[in-house]
Amino acid sequence: MGDNVEVIILASGSKGNALSITNEGKHILIDVGISFLILSNKLNEQGINVDDIDTLLLTHEHHDHTKGLKTLLKKNNNIKVYLTLGTYQGLSDDVKETLINYEIINSEESFKLENNLLVTPFLVSHDANEPVGFIIENDLKKVVLATDTGYIDEAYFGILKNADLYILEANHSTELLMKSSRPFHLKRRIVSEKGHLSNQEAAWLVNNFISERNQVIWAVAHISEDCNTVLEIEKTIVKVFDDPTKLIIKYTSQQTLEKIKLWLKLLRLVK
Structure with missing residues (x-):
């Protein structure tokens, strides 16, 4: 990654998810689970035009990650979309018709983008067709994204360690979830291996x-609005945590936009 890498978490939660990464003048979007209008407005506020997006990575096909996909691709048909075969198969036929420039990706098979970012997908555990998280890195910086997962396979721990930024969900407090008015079948889904990470699981x-790190940023993602609190x-x-002082914590939400800049030699947060 270049000297100045900008990660903007545009929305995070059950009502919609999207984030952008800017490096070397190139703009990457990961998921587009918000409407095109909201996406466009949020990007414009940060000086990014939707037409400047040249790469889209999809984690999975659920509506809160693909809501604005069809309109986005109609407005900007230059975007190259990377997605698993399972995610592709899970999309509706009318959305598939808009996919002109796309590439099927496989777990643990890395690929390089034009801005010299290396992307490595890894399988997560969720009730979707073939959901993945992403490691995005080069020799200097490393970002790990993992939301919508009930657990992370220990086989991946080696490649997930020692990132500069973790965008990892802490979806719920198990106690608050179980005391909530949600139906039992929903509670069971959320705490299952194909559901969402609890605070305890995410923190562990x-x-x-x-x-092995002195300081990292954890952008806490996909926080339940009614079954969790800061x-x-x-x-x-x-x-x-063995040493909570290692953490710089940012809390994401459905409405609040969080901008995080990773510099070459130090970590610095930008409000």
């Missing part, structure tokens, strides 16, 4: 991943 993972997440971090 990040603590494991950063053991306080619950912070209480869990204090209990689970």
